[in-house]
Amino acid sequence: MKYVDEYRDPTKADKLIKEITRLADTLAEQRGRPVNVMEVCGGHTHSIFRYGIENMLPQSVELIHGPGCPVCVLPIGRVDDCVAIAEDEKAIMTTFGDAMRVPGSKRSLLQAKSLGADVRMVYSPLDALKIARANPDKEIVFFGLGFETTMPSTALTVLKAEAAGIRNFSLFCNHITIIPTIKAVLDSEDFQVDGFLGPGHVSMVIGTRPYDFIAEHYRRPVVISGFEPLDILQSLWMVLKQLDAGHPYIENQYSRVVPEDGNHAALQAISRVFELRPFFEWRGLGSIDHSGVQLNARYAAYDAERKFAVPAVAIADPKACQCGEVLKGIIKPWQCKVYGKACTPQTPMGALMVSSEGACAAYYQYGGGPHQASHDDLVGENAA
Amino acid sequence: MCLGIPGKIVAISDAVQLLGIVDVGGIQRSVDLSCVAQDFASLDSLIGHWVLVHVGFAMSVIDEAEAQATLAVLTELGQVQEELIAMQEGQS
Numbered sequence: 305m306k307y308v309d310e311y312r313d314p315t316k317a318d319k320l321i322k323e324i325t326r327l328a329d330t331l332a333e334q335r336g337r338p339v340n341v342m343e344v345c346g347g348h349t350h351s352i353f354r355y356g357i358e359n360m361l362p363q364s365v366e367l368i369h370g371p372g373c374p375v376c377v378l379p380i381g382r383v384d385d386c387v388a389i390a391e392d393e394k395a396i397m398t399t400f401g402d403a404m405r406v407p408g409s410k411r412s413l414l415q416a417k418s419l420g421a422d423v424r425m426v427y428s429p430l431d432a433l434k435i436a437r438a439n440p441d442k443e444i445v446f447f448g449l450g451f452e453t454t455m456p457s458t459a460l461t462v463l464k465a466e467a468a469g470i471r472n473f474s475l476f477c478n479h480i481t482i483i484p485t486i487k488a489v490l491d492s493e494d495f496q497v498d499g500f501l502g503p504g505h506v507s508m509v510i511g512t513r514p515y516d517f518i519a520e521h522y523r524r525p526v527v528i529s530g531f532e533p534l535d536i537l538q539s540l541w542m543v544l545k546q547l548d549a550g551h552p553y554i555e556n557q558y559s560r561v562v563p564e565d566g567n568h569a570a571l572q573a574i575s576r577v578f579e580l581r582p583f584f585e586w587r588g589l590g591s592i593d594h595s596g597v598q599l600n601a602r603y604a605a606y607d608a609e610r611k612f613a614v615p616a617v618a619i620a621d622p623k624a625c626q627c628g629e630v631l632k633g634i635i636k637p638w639q640c641k642v643y644g645k646a647c648t649p650q651t652p653m654g655a656l657m658v659s660s661e662g663a664c665a666a667y668y669q670y671g672g673g674p675h676q677a678s679h680d681d682l683v684g685e686n687a688a
Numbered sequence: 689m690c691l692g693i694p695g696k697i698v699a700i701s702d703a704v705q706l707l708g709i710v711d712v713g714g715i716q717r718s719v720d721l722s723c724v725a726q727d728f729a730s731l732d733s734l735i736g737h738w739v740l741v742h743v744g745f746a747m748s749v750i751d752e753a754e755a756q757a758t759l760a761v762l763t764e765l766g767q768v769q770e771e772l773i774a775m776q777e778g779q780s
């Protein structure tokens with residue numbers, strides 16, 4: 305396929321890895337620890353595991369898998385609210401596949417479905433509108449989640465529902481915003497990340513400027529990266545070059561998709577229907593100010609939280625669950641006490657085990673973990 | 689969910705609703721073009737362009753020149769040069 309195969313050329317990867325090794329070795333020696341680079345986006349986490357990129361890298365560079373998987377950071381209380389809506393007799397709940405398996409305090413959407421709730425997997429929010437048209441006597445709810453990447457599609461769907469006069473459609477909105485999230489991670493204690501691979505598809509919506517503060521204030525380089533193996537390697541190399549030069553700035557490796565100013569139509573749709581929530585609860589990270597959005601007053605009629613009674617109870621993460629530490633890069637997934645034991649992709653305890661964009665599931669699925677102990681031990685000690 | 693997929697716009701199916709048909713690896717599906725129509729004088733001029741498709745919405749027109757530029761940087765890293773020459777020779 306065009307613009308895919310070219311970015312999977314193994315000979316180019318070899319050359320990049322040599323360059324990465326040369327730079328990372330020097331930088332790691334200066335620091336007395338490996339260089340830590342965080343990929344913020346779950347899509348990158350997925351690619352990194354799928355193509356075995358970690359195994360190609362020298363020990364002098366360490367990838368930290370950040371909080372950018374929207375399914376993974378959804379808190380238990382929100383899942384419970386969603387299940388409560390789905391179990392309402394007049395409701396048909398629609399959502400993306402991954403979201404169906406996130407554990408709630410009692411059950412996931414998938415379990416609710418097996419108990420008789422009408423829960424349907426859709427590819428696009430527009431499919432939910434089709435279901436609404438076909439079922440006029442039902443209330444169709446779209447369980448919307450994701451960062452700015454998926455926010456425009458949800459916003460446009462609400463606008464289309466309004467334009468078509470569809471009244472039996474509403475949104476259970478769990479969209480989150482990237483900038484407050486990165487800021488919260490940067491401000492957290494024990495944070496030892498030297499640079500970032502910036503999220504490619506969030507950036508195609510918001511552009512490159514919103515990241516300026518990371519270079520200016522936090523003095524960390526950010527390279528907005530594509531998702532093919534060579535994109536990721538090239539971006540990593542660019543981060544290391546910036547670190548070596550000691551001059552952090554925002555660079556755009558993914559310029560074939562990411563315009564500097566973002567996408568005007570997408571941003572406009574977002575600002576028409578959404579407003580910031582004062583705060584939003586995250587699994588593993590706690591509450592982060594202004595990190596979520598909700599429908600504004602003008603579109604309140606499409607808000608499932610107003611149409612349905614939801615429990616809206618905040619529920620703490622299970623005690624044994626260490627998702628928060630994994631999300632901040634403090635521990636590696638397999639260092640979590642329940643990893644691979646009480647928590648597996650079949651029986652996820654924490655949300656990082658649910659989606660292939662979550663670090664724990666990715667490790668589990670693609671065979672990372674304790675057998676790489678010599679390498680990871682080194683890092684574990686450093687991170688502790 | 690956050691991984692988009694590149695596809696080629698092959699037709700406009702509903703100009704009012706801004707819907708088009710996009711070929712993604714041989715599979716054709718209806719895709720919303722609201723986010724990419726802005727930069728084009730007419731919807732029809734979108735046909736033939738590659739876009740990044742995300743949950744049923746075309747979110748970005750893939751910039752051919754930028755794609756080439758990124759590949760050029762990778763190429764400059766060397767090694768592949770010979771291979772490219774061999775490829776070109778093979779084609780002529």
Ligand code: SF4
Pocket residue numbers: 624625626627628630637640641642643644647648653654655656657664
């Ligand atoms: S193993 Fe399970 S509980 Fe532990 S951090 Fe990973 S997802 Fe969370």
